[in-house]
Amino acid sequence: MSTTGRPDSWAITSPRSDRVKRIAALSGRSARRRHGRFRVEGPQAVRSLLQHRAQAVRELYVTFDGADAAPEILDLAETSGITAREVSSEILRAMTRGEDPADGMASPQGVLAVADIAQRSLTDVLTGLPSGPATVLVLHEVQDPGNVGTLIRAADASGADAVLATTGTADFHAPKVVRSATGSLFHLPVVTGIAPEALFSELRDAGVSVLATSGYAESDLYAAKLPSRSAWVMGNEARGLPESVLADADLAVRIPLAGDAESLNVAIAATVCLFETLRRR
Amino acid sequence: MSTTGRPDSWAITSPRSDRVKRIAALSGRSARRRHGRFRVEGPQAVRSLLQHRAQAVRELYVTFDGADAAPEILDLAETSGITAREVSSEILRAMTRGEDPADGMASPQGVLAVADIAQRSLTDVLTGLPSGPATVLVLHEVQDPGNVGTLIRAADASGADAVLATTGTADFHAPKVVRSATGSLFHLPVVTGIAPEALFSELRDAGVSVLATSGYAESDLYAAKLPSRSAWVMGNEARGLPESVLADADLAVRIPLAGDAESLNVAIAATVCLFETLRRR
Numbered sequence: 001m002s003t004t005g006r007p008d009s010w011a012i013t014s015p016r017s018d019r020v021k022r023i024a025a026l027s028g029r030s031a032r033r034r035h036g037r038f039r040v041e042g043p044q045a046v047r048s049l050l051q052h053r054a055q056a057v058r059e060l061y062v063t064f065d066g067a068d069a070a071p072e073i074l075d076l077a078e079t080s081g082i083t084a085r086e087v088s089s090e091i092l093r094a095m096t097r098g099e100d101p102a103d104g105m106a107s108p109q110g111v112l113a114v115a116d117i118a119q120r121s122l123t124d125v126l127t128g129l130p131s132g133p134a135t136v137l138v139l140h141e142v143q144d145p146g147n148v149g150t151l152i153r154a155a156d157a158s159g160a161d162a163v164l165a166t167t168g169t170a171d172f173h174a175p176k177v178v179r180s181a182t183g184s185l186f187h188l189p190v191v192t193g194i195a196p197e198a199l200f201s202e203l204r205d206a207g208v209s210v211l212a213t214s215g216y217a218e219s220d221l222y223a224a225k226l227p228s229r230s231a232w233v234m235g236n237e238a239r240g241l242p243e244s245v246l247a248d249a250d251l252a253v254r255i256p257l258a259g260d261a262e263s264l265n266v267a268i269a270a271t272v273c274l275f276e277t278l279r280r281r
Numbered sequence: 282m283s284t285t286g287r288p289d290s291w292a293i294t295s296p297r298s299d300r301v302k303r304i305a306a307l308s309g310r311s312a313r314r315r316h317g318r319f320r321v322e323g324p325q326a327v328r329s330l331l332q333h334r335a336q337a338v339r340e341l342y343v344t345f346d347g348a349d350a351a352p353e354i355l356d357l358a359e360t361s362g363i364t365a366r367e368v369s370s371e372i373l374r375a376m377t378r379g380e381d382p383a384d385g386m387a388s389p390q391g392v393l394a395v396a397d398i399a400q401r402s403l404t405d406v407l408t409g410l411p412s413g414p415a416t417v418l419v420l421h422e423v424q425d426p427g428n429v430g431t432l433i434r435a436a437d438a439s440g441a442d443a444v445l446a447t448t449g450t451a452d453f454h455a456p457k458v459v460r461s462a463t464g465s466l467f468h469l470p471v472v473t474g475i476a477p478e479a480l481f482s483e484l485r486d487a488g489v490s491v492l493a494t495s496g497y498a499e500s501d502l503y504a505a506k507l508p509s510r511s512a513w514v515m516g517n518e519a520r521g522l523p524e525s526v527l528a529d530a531d532l533a534v535r536i537p538l539a540g541d542a543e544s545l546n547v548a549i550a551a552t553v554c555l556f557e558t559l560r561r562r
Binding site: 044159263268 | 333434435436437438461463503537540544545549553557560
């Protein structure tokens with residue numbers, strides 16, 4: 001850090017430099033896997049990363065305007081001994097190149113970090129659950145990155161203790177997931193790429209009941225007795241949960257639909273279940 | 282309709298025809314206003330349109346595969362005396378041209394309709410509310426079309442009686458809103474473009490209390506007494522509700538946040554409030 005508190009401006013001046021290209025490549029899943037790193041964009045997500053997972057931060061870039069608008073980012077970085085580098089907004093935009101334009105990417109708003117993907121094991125996370133009441137969210141083949149990010153954010157807000165994802169779910173470290181989760185990805189333990197077959201028995205071994213939702217379930221969510229340690233399993237946007245998952249769940253409940261809607265968006269369904277769990281505590 | 286039940290194939294063969302261009306232009310708000318029409322895409326939304334607002338349908342297009350995959354669309358159209366026209370998938374895609382690519386447009390999945398925008402007056406919709414308990418959702422400057430569609434869908438599912446929007450809110454008839462709402466736009470009355478100043482007094486005149494959410498409110502949602510006739514007001518994604526709206530509301534409640542999340546996505550916040558209202562009924 002310079003003595004003025006402004007970021008180090010050790011210059012990255014070309015949007016075609018190797019460093020910029022390497023960071024832009026993290027838009028893709030294969031590059032994220034190869035390097036074990038991902039990109040975090042925007043002041044809210046980066047602030048949360050610095051507060052909760054500072055040890056994972058490898059690189060931090062800010063524009064002059066970004067540093068001005070979010071001075072706490074530089075303070076947090078300094079506290080953790082992380083050097084922020086000042087770059088132009090052109091460079092910062094080039095670092096997010098390669099994203100699917102359908103992502104509707106906004107600008108990184110002057111702040112961008114590269115961090116290690118900290119993959120914890122399922123056993124480790126289940127062992128670390130609180131010994132009393134516990135709530136877990138399981139995503140099974142949820143494919144829209146915006147939905148996945150919103151689901152992580154809703155799980156965090158409702159006080160869930162972990163978010164787990166089976167192999168067919170959108171990558172939690174994809175840029176759009178990270179953005180939609182607005183920091184919540186760093187607030188609670190996550191495990192991704194879990195083989196669905198073994199998951200339910202591991203949950204039960206940890207004393208956690210498996211709960212599913214279905215429009216055809218007999219129990220109404222608001223009338224059902226919910227186990228104090230439970231995992232809500234949410235399925236694919238179009239197909240919902242497969243019959244095999246529904247049959248294997250300890251309890252399936254129906255979210256009452258009062259209007260003419262045929263179904264609920266997966267993030268809305270999860271929110272109703274997670275906040276009903278929170279309300280009962 | 283042909284006697285075989287297959288759609289009329291009165292040919293539209295050029296993606297550059299005036300008809301295709303006119304339908305593609307409905308991606309833009311100004312063309313929608315000028316023509317008083319909008320586009321509905323995909324089997325779920327078109328089915329719901331035909332079931333609930335058939336009289337508004339002006340044109341209906343299906344591909345061969347679309348007709349095969351959703352035969353009920355042709356039956357519904359026939360029942361209402363609407364002629365479906367068969368077009369190629371190239372033509373159907375051309376009809377959705379002009380959309381912002383950031384919309385993440387999927388294909389219209391073989392089915393597309395053009396319908397009249399049926400704008401009802403606020404007074405008309407408020408007069409038509411049930412005389413007993415009633416729930417209204419008000420969107421104030423909610424700007425993301427995907428959020429607006431999800432909000433309309435959540436309102437429908439929770440049994441809300443109307444959705445209202447102030448002038449600064451994303452157009453309910455924009456293609457991405459219509460898609461995200463997956464038919465719910467046709468299930469309940471909507472009024473858009475309302476001047477915010479007069480709205481609250483009109484609601485109160487109809488015996489509907491104005492409820493707002495705020496992270497700083499004293500009342501907890503789950504502990505608060507909620508009026509039986511109420512309008513939940515939800516604000517802009519980044520700025521939330523302005524102070525003036527909070528001050529003018531009859532009741533402001535705090536949604537309890539149990540984790541480290543700083544805030545809730547607007548669709549998540551609305552879902553928690555609307556389903557808590559439903560649960561209490």
